[in-house]
Amino acid sequence: MSDTILRMRGISKTFPGVRALDDVNLEVLRGEIHAICGENGAGKSTLMKVLSGVYPHGEYDGEIEFDGEPVRFAGIRDSEHKGIVIIHQELALASNLSIAENIYLGNELAHRGMIDWNRTNAAAAELLDRVGLNENPVTPVLDLGVGKQQLVEIAKALSKKVRLLILDEPTAALNDDDSAHLLGLLRGLRDEGITCVIISHKLNEVLDIADRVTILRDGHTITTLPSEGLTEERIISGMVGRDLDHRFPPHTPSVGEEVLRVEDWTVHSPTQHGRVLVRDANLTLKRGEIVGLAGLMGAGRTELAMSIFGRSYGTNISGRLFKDGKEIKLRSVREAIEHGIAYATEDRKRYGLNLIEDIKRNVSAAGLSRLANGGWVDDNEEYKVAEGYRKSLNIKAPSVASITGKLSGGNQQKVVLAKWIFTDPDVLILDEPTRGIDVGAKYEIYTIINELADAGKAVLVISSELPELLGLCDRIYTLSAGRITGEVPRAEATQEGLMTLMTAGQEVPS
Amino acid sequence: MSSLAPTNADLSVDAPPPAPVRKGPGFSLNLRQSGIYLAFAAIVLLFTILTGGDLLAPQNISNIIVQNSYILILAIGMILIIIAGHIDLSVGSVVAACGAVAAVLMVEHSVPWPLAILITLVVGGVIGAWQGYWVAYFGIPAFIVTLAGMLLFRAVTLMILGNRGIGPFPDEVRTLSNGFIDGYLGNIGLGALGGADLLSLLVGVASVVGIVVVQWRARKGRQKYGQAVEPFPLFVTKIVVAAVLVMFVVIQLARFRNLPWVLVLLAALVLGYSVLTNKAVFGRQIYAIGGNLQAATLSGVKVKSVIFWIFVNMGVLSALAGIIFAGRLNQANPTAGNSFELDAIAAAFIGGAAVQGGVGKVVGAITGGLIMGVINNGMSLIGAESEEVMLVKGAVLLAAVAFDIWTKRRAGASR
Numbered sequence: 001m002s003d004t005i006l007r008m009r010g011i012s013k014t015f016p017g018v019r020a021l022d023d024v025n026l027e028v029l030r031g032e033i034h035a036i037c038g039e040n041g042a043g044k045s046t047l048m049k050v051l052s053g054v055y056p057h058g059e060y061d062g063e064i065e066f067d068g069e070p071v072r073f074a075g076i077r078d079s080e081h082k083g084i085v086i087i088h089q090e091l092a093l094a095s096n097l098s099i100a101e102n103i104y105l106g107n108e109l110a111h112r113g114m115i116d117w118n119r120t121n122a123a124a125a126e127l128l129d130r131v132g133l134n135e136n137p138v139t140p141v142l143d144l145g146v147g148k149q150q151l152v153e154i155a156k157a158l159s160k161k162v163r164l165l166i167l168d169e170p171t172a173a174l175n176d177d178d179s180a181h182l183l184g185l186l187r188g189l190r191d192e193g194i195t196c197v198i199i200s201h202k203l204n205e206v207l208d209i210a211d212r213v214t215i216l217r218d219g220h221t222i223t224t225l226p227s228e229g230l231t232e233e234r235i236i237s238g239m240v241g242r243d244l245d246h247r248f249p250p251h252t253p254s255v256g257e258e259v260l261r262v263e264d265w266t267v268h269s270p271t272q273h274g275r276v277l278v279r280d281a282n283l284t285l286k287r288g289e290i291v292g293l294a295g296l297m298g299a300g301r302t303e304l305a306m307s308i309f310g311r312s313y314g315t316n317i318s319g320r321l322f323k324d325g326k327e328i329k330l331r332s333v334r335e336a337i338e339h340g341i342a343y344a345t346e347d348r349k350r351y352g353l354n355l356i357e358d359i360k361r362n363v364s365a366a367g368l369s370r371l372a373n374g375g376w377v378d379d380n381e382e383y384k385v386a387e388g389y390r391k392s393l394n395i396k397a398p399s400v401a402s403i404t405g406k407l408s409g410g411n412q413q414k415v416v417l418a419k420w421i422f423t424d425p426d427v428l429i430l431d432e433p434t435r436g437i438d439v440g441a442k443y444e445i446y447t448i449i450n451e452l453a454d455a456g457k458a459v460l461v462i463s464s465e466l467p468e469l470l471g472l473c474d475r476i477y478t479l480s481a482g483r484i485t486g487e488v489p490r491a492e493a494t495q496e497g498l499m500t501l502m503t504a505g506q507e508v509p510s
Numbered sequence: 511m512s513s514l515a516p517t518n519a520d521l522s523v524d525a526p527p528p529a530p531v532r533k534g535p536g537f538s539l540n541l542r543q544s545g546i547y548l549a550f551a552a553i554v555l556l557f558t559i560l561t562g563g564d565l566l567a568p569q570n571i572s573n574i575i576v577q578n579s580y581i582l583i584l585a586i587g588m589i590l591i592i593i594a595g596h597i598d599l600s601v602g603s604v605v606a607a608c609g610a611v612a613a614v615l616m617v618e619h620s621v622p623w624p625l626a627i628l629i630t631l632v633v634g635g636v637i638g639a640w641q642g643y644w645v646a647y648f649g650i651p652a653f654i655v656t657l658a659g660m661l662l663f664r665a666v667t668l669m670i671l672g673n674r675g676i677g678p679f680p681d682e683v684r685t686l687s688n689g690f691i692d693g694y695l696g697n698i699g700l701g702a703l704g705g706a707d708l709l710s711l712l713v714g715v716a717s718v719v720g721i722v723v724v725q726w727r728a729r730k731g732r733q734k735y736g737q738a739v740e741p742f743p744l745f746v747t748k749i750v751v752a753a754v755l756v757m758f759v760v761i762q763l764a765r766f767r768n769l770p771w772v773l774v775l776l777a778a779l780v781l782g783y784s785v786l787t788n789k790a791v792f793g794r795q796i797y798a799i800g801g802n803l804q805a806a807t808l809s810g811v812k813v814k815s816v817i818f819w820i821f822v823n824m825g826v827l828s829a830l831a832g833i834i835f836a837g838r839l840n841q842a843n844p845t846a847g848n849s850f851e852l853d854a855i856a857a858a859f860i861g862g863a864a865v866q867g868g869v870g871k872v873v874g875a876i877t878g879g880l881i882m883g884v885i886n887n888g889m890s891l892i893g894a895e896s897e898e899v900m901l902v903k904g905a906v907l908l909a910a911v912a913f914d915i916w917t918k919r920r921a922g923a924s925r
Contacts, residue, residue, distance in 0.1 A: 312808060334810040343808065351808055354801030356868050365798055366809035372791045379789065380735045387736075399738065419809070 004068075005030040005195050006051070006164060011062035013046055013055060020046045021060070022219040028164070033186060033196045035210035035227070037203070039239050039499075040297050040464035043219040044199045048166050052086040053079040066164075083163030087153045089172060093141045100124035100137035103156045127155040131185055146272060147178025154185065165189065166197045171205060172298045173272070183209050201296040203232045203503050215239055232503065233496070240466060240495035247443060248471035251450040255474065256287030258325070259458045260341070260427045265319035267300070267307045267482075277303040277314060279482045285427055285458035290449060292473035293462045294498050300482040301462045302346055305429045309343035310336035323426075337366060342420035346431035346462070348409075352416045355405030359397060360386035362404050362415050367423040389418035394444060410441025417448060428452060431462045446472055466495045478502045545913065546862050550877050550884075557888030565888050568766035571759060576688060576838070578883035579772040580605065580831035582876055584854035585861070586783050587827035589875035590820045592858045593787075595800040595867025596645060596652035598821070600659030601828045601854055605847030606667040608634050608832030613676035613842030616683065623680045631829045637663065638825020639818070646817035660851070668844050677841025686775070687837030690768035706764035713769060714760030717777075718753040725749055772834060776876075779827075783872045796820060800867030856903070857882060860910040864918070881906065 006028040013021040021043045028034045038044050050060050053073030064071050066082055073079045076086075093102050100121045109120045124137035133151040141149060150170060157165055167186075171179040186196050186209060200206050206213060207227055215222040215238035222238045261284045269275040278300045285291055295301045306313035308321065310333035321328050323339055330336045336343070345351040353362050363386040364371055371382050386400040393414045397407055404415055413433060420428060430449065434442045449472065453459050463469050469476050476493050478486040478501035486501035557565045564570060584601050591598050611633050615626035637659075644655040678684075695708040725745070732739050739745070763769055787793035795816050798806040807813050831850070836842045861878025863870035882903055889899045 309808075310810075332810075332812075333808060334812060337810045345808060350802075351804045354798055354805055354868065356801050356864075357797065361794070361797070364794075365806070365811075368791050368794060375791050376789050377791055377794060380731050380737070383732075383737050384735050 003029050005066065006197075007065040008047070008051065009063045009065070011047065011050055011060060011064075013043075013050055013060040020219055021050070024062070024216065024219065024221050026214055026221065027224065028195060028197060029212070031190060031193050031195055032211040033190050033198060033209055035206040035213045036197065036199045036216060037201075037206060037213055037235050037239055038216035039466070041218075042216040042239070044216055045168060046219075047216070048086055048168060048197070048199065051079070052076055052084055052166065054086075080160050083161055084166070085157040085160055085162040085164070086166040087150070087157060087168065087170065089169040091146070091149050091153055093149055093152060095142035096140060098138045098140055099128065099135060099144075099152050099155075102141055102152055103127060103137075103159050105156075107160065123159070124155070127158050128152075130158060131155045132181065145178070146173045146275075147175065147182070150174065150178070150182060151185070154189075162194060164195045164197065166199075168199045169201065169298065170198065171200065171202060173275075179205070201298070201503065203235050206235070207232065233500070236496055236499040236503070240499050249443065249447045249450055251290075251453070253288060253290065253453060253474045255289045256456065258284050259287050259323065260285040261322040261325075262308060263320045263322070265304065265307070265321075266317070267303055267314035268316035270313070270315045277482050278307065281319070281479075281482075281484050283477055283484060283487075285460055287426075287456045287458055288453050289475065290453050290459045290461060290473045292469035292476035293460060293479060294466060294469055294476055294502055295462075295479035296502055297464075298481075299479045299502065301479055302431055303482075304479065305343055305431055305460070305462060308336075309333065309341060309429065312336075312343070337423050337425075340424070340426035341429070342366070342423055342425035342427065343429045344416050344420050344431060344433060346435060348412050348416050352419075353404050353412060356403065358401045358403055359390065359395065359407075359415055360400040363389055363400070363418045363422060366419050370422070370424075385422060386418070389414075389422070393418055393448060408437075408441075410437035410444070413437055413441070413445060414448075417445070421452070425457065427458045427460070429460045429462070432464065433461060434463070434465070434468065442468075466498055469493075469498070470495065478504075480504050545917075546860070546874055546877050546881075546910075549910075550881050553881055553884055553888075557884060557891070561888060561891045564891055565884070566762065568762040570887065570891070571762045572766050572770060574880070574883050574887050575773050575776075576770050577887070578879060579687075579770075579776055580835045580838075581850060581853045581857060581883070582776055582879045583779065583827050583831040583834070584850055585857035585875040585879045586779055586872055587820075587824035588851075588854040589858045589861065589863055589870045589872055590783075590787070590796055591652070591824055592855070592863045593800045593867060593870045594796050594817060594820055595803065596817065596820075597855065598641070598652065598656045598659075598824050599851050599855075600641065600656040600663055601824065601831075602847035602850035602852075603660045603663035603667065604634065604637050604825060604828035605832040605835060605850055606842075606844065607637070607663040607670070608829035609836035609842040609846050610667050610670040610676070610844075611829075612683075612833050613679070613836055614670060616680055617676050617678070623682050627683070627833055630833055631826050634825040634827070634829025634832070635822050636825070637828070638822040641825070642818035642821030645821060646814040652821075656851075667846075671842060671844045673844060675839075675841035675843045677836075677839075679837050679840055683833065683837040684840055686771050687834045688770075690770055691774070693768055700761070700765070703761065703765060706761060707768045708764075710760055710764035710769045714757050714764070717756050717760075721752055721756070722749055780872060780876055787872055792816065792819070797868055800864075800869070802868070853879070853882060856907045859914075860907055862910075862914065864914060865911065878910070 004027050006026070008024065008026040011021050011024040024043065024047055026047065036044050049055050051064065053076045056074045057072035066084065071082060094105065097105065103124045104120055108115050109123065110116060121137045128135060128137060131151045131154050133148055133155065135144065135148065141152060144152065170182055174182065183205065186198070190196060198210065207230060210227045212224055212226050213230060213235060214224040215235060217239060263282055265278060265281040266276065267278040269277050281304055293301050303313055307317050310330045311317055312333050321330065328339055330339060349355060354365065360382050364382050368377060371377050371385065383400060389395065390397065390400050395411050395414045397411060404412055407415065433449070434445050449459055449461065461469065461473060470493055474490050476488050476498065477484055478498055480502050485504045488497065554565065588598060588601065608630050612626055612630040615621040615629060616623055641655050641659050644650045645652045691709065693707040693709060697705040698708050700706050729739050729745060787796065795806065795811045798809065798811055799813055799816060803813065832847065835846055857879035858870060858875045859878065860881055861870070861874030861876070863875065885902055885906065886899055889902065
């Protein structure tokens with residue numbers, strides 16, 4: 001038996017248009033806690049999905065060796081059979097079922113097809129004891145907080161005789177006490193001989209718990225390092241350093257007056273009582289300026305943007321908004337649009353477009369009143385407007401009567417942009433405007449953003465790609481765990497500097 | 511207004527050269543949209559042959575329209591609800607309740623019939639508002655709210671009527687449901703076809719002229735804006751087909767007695783609601799909500815208010831159908847409207863509405879309703895048993911939705 005429990009060699013995985021993993025290698029030693037670090041989109045989650053059989057053998061290239069023998073998983077059941085269990089960031093518990101039922105879901109302790117409840121509950125109680133969760137096994141999961149639900153997931157993994165436990169961002173949604181408990185539990189499991197792979201953005205946590213760290217960047221393995229003597233700076237320099245591979249159109253900003261100011265903005269989670277998503281955020285946007293908002297997954301970027309956009313996300317929102325120096329209150333999306341604020345979503349298919357309708361009806365969706373006379377839409381004008389954007393934004397489609405669902409990602413994004421440009425906003429918030437689109441279309445989107453700024457609009461760009469923010473923005477805010485941790489002018493911004501700010505302050509108790 | 515204002519198309523993107531735009535056929539037959547009309551034509555043809563031409567006899571055409579009028583009215587309201595992604599199971603009970611209200615007002619309290627009709631329509635609107643509130647503002651699925659409504663309003667009907675029917679209705683109401691426009695201008699001879707009512711014929715001619723003028727102006731308007739229009743021969747063919755259909759129905763009706771009043775009412779409703787769904791901001795928002803609720807919300811559509819009002823609308827149309835149905839039977843009946851909701855829902859889905867919402871047309875729902883009406887009528891003419899009629903209607907409904915899903919999957923695969 002070798003000391004290596006898992007060896008992944010030359011793993012490559014391609015999605016349409018994107019190479020998510022390119023010749024990735026990973027070695028995990030028996031009984032260690034192994035952390036995987038990388039920016040959003042570096043390929044961490046994809047790699048773990050390959051390992052756990054979510055992407056079955058044949059959908060990826062490369063070899064996986066577990067316990068010294070090559071394995072080819074056809075599905076998640078196969079990998080669980082071998083003792084590899086993955087706990088996803090979004091917990092997969094059936095909230096109306098009890099703790100015990102969840103632990104043995106799909107793996108019921110049954111005799112001749114009938115569930116043995118006594119044995120189930122007793123066994124569950126034992127597992128709960130092991131993970132340090134002092135709850136009755138018959139308690140419904142929805143009565144538990146996220147931290148305890150996480151422990152139920154781990155108990156569930158233990159019930160499957162787990163040997164390699166994979167945790168994807170396990171502490172992202174936890175408060176400090178729960179995080180500390182969870183990390184202590186992982187150490188305990190390691191001492192019992194269970195190997196852990198943990199994906200985390202919290203670098204201090206990684207250094208605290210991991211024995212070794214593998215860094216991924218853009219689908220490549222950068223390096224694997226022992227955590228002893230490792231510093232956050234060293235990890236960051238491995239995570240970033242991404243090439244400035246996109247060309248950026250030249251742009252000379254002409255920054256004008258302040259147009260939007262956000263003061264002491266605090267947003268609470270609509271689903272988890274008491275959880276703060278954004279805390280005391282302050283930011284200002286000026287005419288003609290392109291401002292970046294950098295933050296890792298779960299930092300609260302989208303939550304901040306959507307809460308400003310007519311309270312379209314979050315509860316218990318407090319803070320003040322000033323438009324052109326005057327305080328405004330935006331209670332609905334309609335009011336936000338009327339005040340000249342536009343928000344283009346990060347998920348255009350789910351939140352941005354009516355995919356079964358044609359281009360012109362999507363372009364007019366947010367500004368329909370501009371085309372209407374007494375409640376009646378002038379569809380010839382609508383055509384003219386949409387046709388104008390099709391030409392000016394270079395939307396590649398035979399006509400504006402083409403169905404948006406059939407367009408490529410880049411062209412769909414241009415339709416979303418056209419929709420918001422048509423509302424003639426003063427402030428455009430663009431959430432991941434180039435996600436999932438090819439390099440050529442990205443260049444065009446950058447050009448459009450520059451022209452919007454030149455037309456006197458304030459543009460706030462939210463992006464996971466630091467080079468994009470560096471290439472595009474005049475000023476960049478960093479957001480970490482719901483707090484604005486920095487404001488950096490373009491001239492002073494570096495990827496390392498931003499990443500340090502983006503991971504800063506995570507240990508501050510909330 | 512900045513230089514990015516909508517009318518300025520000056521955002522030039524110069525990086526990559528535009529890819530050559532592929533010229534699609536553009537006017538290839540859209541099977542998903544036009545399939546329903548072809549199916550309707552096929553079904554009419556089939557039963558015309560099976561009945562030896564009786565299906566299209568003057569009196570029978572009149573019967574089909576009058577017998578199905580209330581279902582068609584309900585189908586108009588239902589298609590709006592289904593486009594928005596909801597459902598209304600209560601319309602049958604609301605029809606009964608409103609019929610009962612109308613009867614109590616007119617028969618027992620001798621309220622003048624125009625006022626009684628107005629009050630009944632308002633009652634229908636209030637019922638719709640009640641259901642709309644629970645669906646839109648309280649967030650209960652429409653399926654549940656209207657299932658409850660189905661029971662509630664049937665109970666209300668029974669409370670109003672007890673176990674008896676109330677009638678008879680004033681002549682004016684019966685005329686609206688069952689009667690025909692008077693032949694003010696007398697008859698003229700149509701050679702071999704015999705005598706026909708002149709006024710009806712003139713209305714038919716006026717409708718055809720109206721269709722031609724409206725279509726021609728729409729075409730000119732589109733051309734003025736540089737939009738692609740259908741090839742001229744296709745445009746002419748479509749208009750000729752429509753004109754022949756209208757004139758055929760009108761001549762047959764004119765040969766029988768005259769135009770039924772409900773046909774006039776229905777024509778007005780179809781026209782009005784077609785314009786509403788195609789051209790009104792409100793109508794557009796219904797499609798936006800059904801197509802992608804989140805995107806509509808984030809585009810500033812007041813989703814709750816739109817949902818509320820389409821249920822109010824459904825209530826008013828149910829009241830109208832209730833009055834017409836009661837007038838036709840000449841009494842309000844506790845069992846009136848039983849299973850009307852199913853016919854109205856089936857009409858909408860046969861007429862091309864999508865199960866997920868976002869798709870559907872008023873004219874499609876009317877066609878769907880007529881398909882079922884023709885099947886009912888044609889099969890009874892050839893002496894089929896009622897269980898056979900049910901069997902065929904069930905199969906047609908299933909086939910229509912299966913076809914819709916199949917075409918969608920095929921379209922998805924070609925992406």
